[in-house]
Amino acid sequence: METLQQDDPTELGTYRLLRRLGAGGMGRVYLARSPGGRTVAVKVVRPDLAADGDFRDRFRHEVEIAKAVSGRFTAPVVDADPDAPLPWLATSYVLGPDLTDVVAAHGALPERTVRALAAGLAAAIQEVHAAGLIHRDLKPSNVLLAADGPRVIDFGIARAVDGNRMTQTGVVVGSPGYMSPEQALGKDVGPAGDVFSLGAVLAFAATGRGTFGHGAVSHASLLYQVVHGEPDLEGVPQQLLGLVRACLAKDPAHRPAPSEIVAALAPQGVEGVLSDWLPSAVASTIATHAAGILDLEAPQQPQPPVAASFGPPPAMAGGMPTSASTPTPGYGYPPASGHGGTPAAYSTPMPGYATPPGDAQTPGHGTTTPALATAPSRRRVLGLALGGAGAVAVTGGAVAWWLGRGGDPSGTATGRSGAGGSAQPVEENFTTPPAGVAPQPLWHEQAAEDSTTTDVPLLIHDGLLLVSGDPLVAYDVKTGKARWSKPDICAPGSQLLFRDGKVFLTDGGAEGVLVARDVKTGEEVWRSRLGKQLGVEGTIAIDDKNVYVTVTDYSRATSATEYRTAVAAVSHSTGRRVWLQHRDWGTKDYDVQGTVSGKHLVYTDSNYNLTVRDTATGDQLWTQKIGDDWAWQPTVANGLVFLPGEKLTAVDAETGDTRWTLSPKGRRGFNNPAVIDGVLYVSDYDRGVWAVDVKSVKRLWLCEDQDRGGPETFVRVGMTLYCASGPLSGGVIALAAKTGKVRWTWTDDKDSGAPWQMAHAGNRLLVTNGPEIYAMPAV
Numbered sequence: 001m002e003t004l005q006q007d008d009p010t011e012l013g014t015y016r017l018l019r020r021l022g023a024g025g026m027g028r029v030y031l032a033r034s035p036g037g038r039t040v041a042v043k044v045v046r047p048d049l050a051a052d053g054d055f056r057d058r059f060r061h062e063v064e065i066a067k068a069v070s071g072r073f074t075a076p077v078v079d080a081d082p083d084a085p086l087p088w089l090a091t092s093y094v095l096g097p098d099l100t101d102v103v104a105a106h107g108a109l110p111e112r113t114v115r116a117l118a119a120g121l122a123a124a125i126q127e128v129h130a131a132g133l134i135h136r137d138l139k140p141s142n143v144l145l146a147a148d149g150p151r152v153i154d155f156g157i158a159r160a161v162d163g164n165r166m167t168q169t170g171v172v173v174g175s176p177g178y179m180s181p182e183q184a185l186g187k188d189v190g191p192a193g194d195v196f197s198l199g200a201v202l203a204f205a206a207t208g209r210g211t212f213g214h215g216a217v218s219h220a221s222l223l224y225q226v227v228h229g230e231p232d233l234e235g236v237p238q239q240l241l242g243l244v245r246a247c248l249a250k251d252p253a254h255r256p257a258p259s260e261i262v263a264a265l266a267p268q269g270v271e272g273v274l275s276d277w278l279p280s281a282v283a284s285t286i287a288t289h290a291a292g293i294l295d296l297e298a299p300q301q302p303q304p305p306v307a308a309s310f311g312p313p314p315a316m317a318g319g320m321p322t323s324a325s326t327p328t329p330g331y332g333y334p335p336a337s338g339h340g341g342t343p344a345a346y347s348t349p350m351p352g353y354a355t356p357p358g359d360a361q362t363p364g365h366g367t368t369t370p371a372l373a374t375a376p377s378r379r380r381v382l383g384l385a386l387g388g389a390g391a392v393a394v395t396g397g398a399v400a401w402w403l404g405r406g407g408d409p410s411g412t413a414t415g416r417s418g419a420g421g422s423a424q425p426v427e428e429n430f431t432t433p434p435a436g437v438a439p440q441p442l443w444h445e446q447a448a449e450d451s452t453t454t455d456v457p458l459l460i461h462d463g464l465l466l467v468s469g470d471p472l473v474a475y476d477v478k479t480g481k482a483r484w485s486k487p488d489i490c491a492p493g494s495q496l497l498f499r500d501g502k503v504f505l506t507d508g509g510a511e512g513v514l515v516a517r518d519v520k521t522g523e524e525v526w527r528s529r530l531g532k533q534l535g536v537e538g539t540i541a542i543d544d545k546n547v548y549v550t551v552t553d554y555s556r557a558t559s560a561t562e563y564r565t566a567v568a569a570v571s572h573s574t575g576r577r578v579w580l581q582h583r584d585w586g587t588k589d590y591d592v593q594g595t596v597s598g599k600h601l602v603y604t605d606s607n608y609n610l611t612v613r614d615t616a617t618g619d620q621l622w623t624q625k626i627g628d629d630w631a632w633q634p635t636v637a638n639g640l641v642f643l644p645g646e647k648l649t650a651v652d653a654e655t656g657d658t659r660w661t662l663s664p665k666g667r668r669g670f671n672n673p674a675v676i677d678g679v680l681y682v683s684d685y686d687r688g689v690w691a692v693d694v695k696s697v698k699r700l701w702l703c704e705d706q707d708r709g710g711p712e713t714f715v716r717v718g719m720t721l722y723c724a725s726g727p728l729s730g731g732v733i734a735l736a737a738k739t740g741k742v743r744w745t746w747t748d749d750k751d752s753g754a755p756w757q758m759a760h761a762g763n764r765l766l767v768t769n770g771p772e773i774y775a776m777p778a779v
Contacts, residue, residue: 001019001021001031002019004020004030008020009044009086012030012090014035015034015042015079015090018032019296026046026049027045029044031296039093040078040079040091041091042089043088043091044086047086050087056083060087066091068131068132072127072149073149073151074128075151096147099145099150099205100141102145108207116149116265118198119266121201122259123266125138125195128152136179136183136189139201140201142154143201145286147290149271177222179226184226184227192255196248198247203231203232203233206236207232207233207235212226231244239746242435243265245436246437256437260431260434264433267442432779433779438734439777442764443775445773447469447768447772457633457759458758458768460766461498461519463761464519466496467768468494470487472505472522473486478764480773483520486517495538499542499547500573502516502517502518503517504547504572505517505539512529512535513528514528514536514539516572526575533555537550537552540592541594546570546572550568551567551568553582567581567603567618568618591605591606594633594634595636602634602636604632608627609626610634622655637680638678640694642673642680645669646664647669648664648682670682679691681723684710687704688703689723690702701739702740705742706723706733706735708725709725709726717763717765718737718763719738720734724755724758726769730756731745732767732776750772752769752770752772762778
């Protein structure tokens with residue numbers, strides 16, 4: 001920014017000029033102020049160009065475009081006079097640098113800032129396209145970063161969607177490295193071309209370099225890479241990688257629409273994600289610079305206007321002026337480009353800095369408020385606009401797809417890993433995101449640190465999520481708010497079982513008691529003590545009639561510390577004992593995980609045994625060793641029990657005989673599987689995910705390109721298979737159920753040390769990572 005010189009006018013229209021902002025082949029750009037105190041940027045055409053009738057027509061066209069696209073995230077035109085002796089255009093002034101200079105000064109931007117930037121720029125593109133235009137030159141230097149959000153500037157090469165507005169012959173349209181492949185090839189460019197440019201801009205913001213080349217790279221090389229090469233996305237945060245990759249698809253039809261991106265990144269509104277969106281260092285620099293700008297006054301001894309003394313434009317280097325008119329370092333306000341582009345002065349006022357009475361109205365904006373004309377008042381407005389310079393975290397790791405085109409709520413999951421409990425559908429539909437784009441959590445809550453453990457599946461019923469721990473809490477599936485909370489009734493790690501409107505658990509405060517509580521209220525329904533010298537230790541599984549529990553029999557002690565253990569069935573309608581069977585000494589360990597399927601109660605213990613009992617009598621049908629890894633919930637389906645290990649083995653639930661084995665075919669062994677509608681889903685030790693037909697033992701597909709830990713919890717909703725993995729590199733993976741192709745992955749980047757748990761209610765996913773609880777759209 002430079003002081004005014006002898007050859008500079010002091011006024012244009014009703015605006016007092018304060019400083020020079022820059023210059024280019026088209027003219028000069030000035031910082032100016034209206035009579036009411038509004039700070040604006042005024043672009044003035046050179047006298048020789050003003051005498052060119054064709055140029056005046058193009059300038060008039062540019063003014064029309066600027067007025068047409070004036071919106072929240074583009075630069076509104078304040079005033080213009082294309083018919084003046086020296087045509088000029090005034091826009092509001094953005095108190096902020098361009099993206100190129102921010103990255104040069106501060107490096108790659110943090111993920112939360114890039115996410116907010118993406119939402120704002122997508123909204124800006126929406127505004128441009130809604131006006132029937134295509135920008136065609138979205139690049140970092142045409143993106144300004146203000147405290148209240150980004151602004152897209154420079155519509156000098158914009159054209160109508162129908163192609164009627166043609167650019168000047170011989171003008172290079174677009175910027176190598178940021179233009180779309182179709183634009184680089186000289187083909188027709190549609191709205192999807194701006195989406196490609198958006199992806200390249202976001203990659204630059206996230207990595208600090210051009211995705212198709214950086215440094216001393218020729219334009220020809222950049223264009224070739226755009227058309228034929230793969231983008232370099234190393235360093236793009238995992239949560240944004242899918243979005244950026246989708247935007248950079250070579251085929252325009254495969255790119256997401258701007259409206260989809262906005263809905264994904266800001267389902268509650270763009271303004272929400274732009275609250276304190278900039279890194280503190282950038283925000284502080286803007287605040288300091290803004291204070292100086294707002295305090296500027298016109299020179300005390302202004303020079304008389306000079307009508308036509310601009311002279312030739314300064315030499316250009318890399319699109320920036322090299323004369324003394326170079327903008328203040330760190331702010332990089334680009335000059336008017338040689339193709340007639342608009343300067344970076346396309347800007348909007350600070351939030352709360354309203355248009356004073358008598359000033360031109362911003363197109364599409366509301367009524368004005370009284371001016372804040374003095375310097376102290378402007379400082380007060382600045383304080384309100386910038387707020388604190390601290391960062392604020394955006395909830396969740398990725399993007400959400402909200403109510404819109406509707407979803408497919410069909411499809412149910414069965415079995416322990418595939419079940420959503422007895423959850424009732426939440427009446428919501430969510431749009432399907434583009435490939436690679438993960439949904440953002442609908443809500444996030446944090447339970448007590450000991451409320452979720454590695455081996456306790458989630459329990460969902462009638463719109464409630466119950467989380468085991470002290471206190472026992474029931475969360476509303478739709479809002480995440482606690483519907484009820486009961487302290488001192490549930491020991492951390494206790495398994496919760498549900499049936500007929502009741503939740504069953506052992507009493508954390510009274511050892512040896514099985515308690516039934518009303519799911520909706522948490523109030524006690526009944527409690528059952530099985531005998532004077534019998535203590536209930538934990539729940540195993542539940543079916544239509546009974547709750548199955550482990551029991552300590554104190555009457556059969558071999559020493560002061562050695563007691564006989566048993567398994568019992570308790571009627572969940574009355575709380576009365578149905579049967580009790582003592583366990584073999586070799587299988588008596590208290591740590592038990594189990595499930596029930598038809599007539600078979602199947603459980604494992606920490607002495608590495610798998611045991612099957614008859615649910616009607618409790619008689620033990622068979623037991624066998626399972627190796628040195630017992631920490632898995634037995635999977636039972638189609639009369640088979642599935643055993644993980646070096647090979648996946650299916651044994652007959654009635655006899656224990658091996659029915660078939662599945663070889664990993666050169667890969668390492670298998671984790672615990674799940675069976676959903678006749679398809680077995682299992683991960684191997686190399687993070688591959690398999691789909692196998694249970695009857696034919698034919699592998700349907702193998703997914704090898706997911707980057708999370710081997711999942712052991714699977715939920716299928718409609719045509720999507722959701723996998724919860726962890727604890728190492730944990731997160732949620734969404735796969736196409738028919739092909740195994742990765743649709744998206746998501747993680748919160750919090751290492752809880754616990755495997756992720758997951759269930760579903762209608763078309764919502766409920767996910768836990770240790771104490772972190774999330775609700776996500778199942779899309």
